[in-house]
Amino acid sequence: MSFQDKVVLVIGSSSGIGAATAIKFAEEGAKVAIVGRKKQKLEEVAKKCGNPLVLVADISKDEDVKRIISETLREFGKLDILINNAGIGGNVSILAENAMQTFDQVMTTNLRAIVYLTNLAAPHIVKTKGNIINISSVAAYRAIGKESFSYCTSKAALDHFTRAVAQELAESGVRVNVINPGPVVTDFVMNMGLPAEVQDAAWKKAATLTALQRVSIPEEIADLILFTASDKARGITGSSFVSDNGMLLKLGNI
Template identity: 90%
Template sequence: MSFQDKVVLVTGASSGIGAAIAIKFAEEGAKVAIVGRKKQKLEEVAKKCGNPLVLVSDVSKDADVKRIISETVRQFGKLDILINNAGIGGNVSILAENAMQTFDQVMATNLRSVVYLTNLAAPHIVKTKGNIINISSIAAYAIVGKETFSYCTSKAALDHFTRAVAQELAESGVRVNVINPGPVVTDFVMNMGATAEIQDAAWKHAATMTALKRVSVPEEIADLVLFTASDKARAITGSSFVSDNGSLLKFGTV
């Protein structure tokens, strides 16, 4: 799956799934723009991506979103593929005093930023007849834990947004799809304040909650993203791809 000279923008690329996606696109010849909030981590990823455009940015800030798109197009002259991967958690009870504050923070990153990035990127992607892939979660299908209403709502909305935009942009030859990972070993748990011991226990527990008794690594999701972005998936748009080691089977939702 060669992406020679394709321009790919990946948000949330400083670690985990986003980093794996950016690295694999670069290995296939793409010109990559990588976005993240943590400069040091982003620079480490950049070393594995050839000569990428590094954009230290917060996708929840409108000014940063504008800069992400404008600098990518200015640097490379076009945009072929947008990967909306940036996301945050944020467990909170609906009964909590800070419920709305947490909800707004989660929605700003997990949904609103995707809408705005798509709004600004779409005219460029229409020109290249490219495609957009959003990284969601099985949380769009099932409640994945206690006090996860903010996260689950954001991902369910992201899936439906994907379908709506896919329908609209199809007439312009642009495909839009969504990937729904289950548990994937990343620093997501750590970013929520967990210690190394808690992280290890969390992934071991997550494995027991899947039908295949395993959790994925980021490269598995990246492989699926590259397939979906390639011409091998040229007939696919408005679709959701679940890669969860059978987690939803255990939840009883499929």
């Protein structure tokens, strides 16, 4: 798959799925803009992406969202593909006093920021007849884990947002799809503040929850993202792609 001279904006690309995706797009000839909150990690990813545009930003802040889009357009003059990959967890009981604070934080990053990025990017993607890919989770299909209502709700809403926008933008020749990974070995667990031994145990437990008895690595999801963004998927829009090693099969999809 060649993305020669395509401009790809990868949100949440300082590690994990986003980093792997940015690197693969660059290897296929794309001009890449990478976005994350941690400058040092972004700079490490940038070394593997040729000469990317590096944007240190927090997408929960409207001014940063505006800057991401404006600086990408200023640097490259156009936008072909938007990968909305950023997301946070936030386990909390619905009975907790801080339930709404946690819910608002999760929804701001996992949904509202994606909506705003899409709102600002879509007019430019219409011009290039490009496409948008949102990274969701199998948590959109069923509640996974205790006290996970905020995260699950945000991902279910992201899936339906994808379908609604896909329907609207189809008449402009723009495709919009969503990818729903199961467990993937990334910094996500580490970012929840868990010690190393607990993280290792968490990944081992996650593997037992899948039919294939394994968890994915970021490059697997990146491969699916590149396929979905390519002309090989030119007839696909409004679709959800589950890559979960059979987790939903094992748990019983609902």
